Amino acid sequence: MISVETALEKILALATVTEVETAPLADAAGRVLAQDVAARRDQPPFPSSAMDGYALRAAEAAVGARFDVVGTSAAGHGFAGTVGPGQAVRIFTGAPVPDGADRVVIQEDVTRDGDRITLSDTLGGGPHVRPLGVDFRTGDTVAAPRLLRPEDVALLAAMNIPEIPVRRRPVVALIATGDELVMPGETPAPDQIIASNSFGLKAMLEAAGAEARLLPIARDNAASLKTAFALAEEADLIVTIGGASVGDHDLVAPVAEELGLERAFYKVAMRPGKPLMAGRLGGAAMLGLPGNPVSAMVCGQLFMLPLVRAMMGLPHSPAPRRSRPLEADIGPNGPREHYMRARLTETGIAAFDSQDSSLLTVLAEADALLVRPPGDGARKAGTLVDYIAL
Numbered sequence: 332m333i334s335v336e337t338a339l340e341k342i343l344a345l346a347t348v349t350e351v352e353t354a355p356l357a358d359a360a361g362r363v364l365a366q367d368v369a370a371r372r373d374q375p376p377f378p379s380s381a382m383d384g385y386a387l388r389a390a391e392a393a394v395g396a397r398f399d400v401v402g403t404s405a406a407g408h409g410f411a412g413t414v415g416p417g418q419a420v421r422i423f424t425g426a427p428v429p430d431g432a433d434r435v436v437i438q439e440d441v442t443r444d445g446d447r448i449t450l451s452d453t454l455g456g457g458p459h460v461r462p463l464g465v466d467f468r469t470g471d472t473v474a475a476p477r478l479l480r481p482e483d484v485a486l487l488a489a490m491n492i493p494e495i496p497v498r499r500r501p502v503v504a505l506i507a508t509g510d511e512l513v514m515p516g517e518t519p520a521p522d523q524i525i526a527s528n529s530f531g532l533k534a535m536l537e538a539a540g541a542e543a544r545l546l547p548i549a550r551d552n553a554a555s556l557k558t559a560f561a562l563a564e565e566a567d568l569i570v571t572i573g574g575a576s577v578g579d580h581d582l583v584a585p586v587a588e589e590l591g592l593e594r595a596f597y598k599v600a601m602r603p604g605k606p607l608m609a610g611r612l613g614g615a616a617m618l619g620l621p622g623n624p625v626s627a628m629v630c631g632q633l634f635m636l637p638l639v640r641a642m643m644g645l646p647h648s649p650a651p652r653r654s655r656p657l658e659a660d661i662g663p664n665g666p667r668e669h670y671m672r673a674r675l676t677e678t679g680i681a682a683f684d685s686q687d688s689s690l691l692t693v694l695a696e697a698d699a700l701l702v703r704p705p706g707d708g709a710r711k712a713g714t715l716v717d718y719i720a721l
């Protein structure tokens with residue numbers, strides 16, 4: 332069995348980066364910027380007032396000084412003239428600071444009488460002027476690759492970039508397998524259960540920016556599996572769920588091999604997730620996830636998401652690890668790297684008592700996977716341990 336680290340390397344080697352396409356700015360969040368883009372303007376494009384008040388010459392701003400108000404500058408409606416000595420212009424937040432002026436005095440520090448103002452003895456600091464281009468200058472770039480967050484979209488909008496070069500969303504075909512499975516909402520026979528992890532994986536993929544297609548459940552026979560694989564032909568990544576182990580009904584590997592799977596590996600020294608398989612099938616990468624709901628979801632976090640990110644052109648990165656002290660003692664670990672479902676507390680981390688890979692209630696309560704190295708000894712409360720946030 333190979334290590335989790337080696338498995339991830341082999342999986343990332345299966346990634347083909349998707350093509351570049353154009354997305355409207357309004358649909359850019361969650362997409363991966365594919366090429367550097369440059370600002371088409373300066374922001375602000377003029378020295379801009381940060382406050383409501385009066386624009387005047389900073390050198391003249393003194394307690395008791397008096398000025399003639401000679402005009403108004405509002406956002407979208409600048410003052411065309413120049414502010415001379417002893418003059419001020421009524422100004423509002425976001426408006427251009429007129430030529431000649433280099434200071435805005437806030438209106439709270441002014442008494443006004445007709446078209447005359449006097450600076451009061453509460454006069455505060457300044458200059459309350461945002462210089463031209465203080466946020467960005469024409470030609471400043473947002474560098475690719477970058478997963479675009481709402482904050483990035485706002486910046487790109489300000490840069491006047493209405494369309495963005497992005498990576499095509501990788502298409503991921505999800506094939507749940509098993510005679511025991513029915514879809515949520517259907518009525519299961521007494522020996523059937525509801526397909527669950529396929530829905531969890533779909534949600535995981537979509538949150539990461541992929542396009543997930545849930546194919547019809549494949550039954551435990553070669554013909555049904557072949558039909559499902561045929562439906563997945565156009566996908567960038569085919570993910571099967573279940574049928575990965577050694578039982579008589581575990582047909583994913585033999586059928587995929589008959590269809591030409593070039594297997595990269597089978598079985599990883601991890602818990603849960605041991606019977607993980609990966610390879611290349613036609614033009615697609617393939618991941619064969621174990622069927623146990625928690626195993627499938629953990630393998631989704633550890634392997635499927637990094638693979639999808641690599642397909643979108645993002646740098647290779649394993650799920651980031653942090654560390655925290657244990658809330659309670661834990662016993663020794665076995666020979667496989669253990670991803671224990673755990674809960675973060677105010678100051679530490681606590682593993683759940685039940686770690687069976689069928690327990691979705693425990694996974695849903697968990698907000699972390701506590702990572703235990705193979706062969707790790709018993710650990711006392713307070714010991715720093717690694718975890719991956721969920």
Ligand SMILES: Nc1nc2c(c(=O)[nH]1)N[C@H]1C(S)=C(S)[C@@H](COP(=O)(O)OP(=O)(O)OC[C@H]3O[C@@H](n4cnc5c(N)ncnc54)[C@H](O)[C@@H]3O)O[C@H]1N2
Pocket residue numbers: 507508509511512524525526527528529572573574575576577578581603604605606620621622623624626688
């Ligand atoms: N003799 C051995 N038996 C098993 C081994 C082993 O090494 N030797 N490994 C165990 C481990 S570890 C795992 S994990 C499972 C993986 O088995 P499969 O990938 O073949 O999965 P299935 O047998 O198809 O299903 C396991 C379990 O999960 C349920 N399941 C499957 N798909 C779904 C789905 N989409 N939604 C919800 N639940 C699903 C299925 O009904 C089973 O209960 O093998 C162990 N056995």
Ligand code: MOO
Pocket residue numbers: 601602603604605606621623626688
């Ligand atoms: O390793 Mo299996 O994936 O525990 O349940």
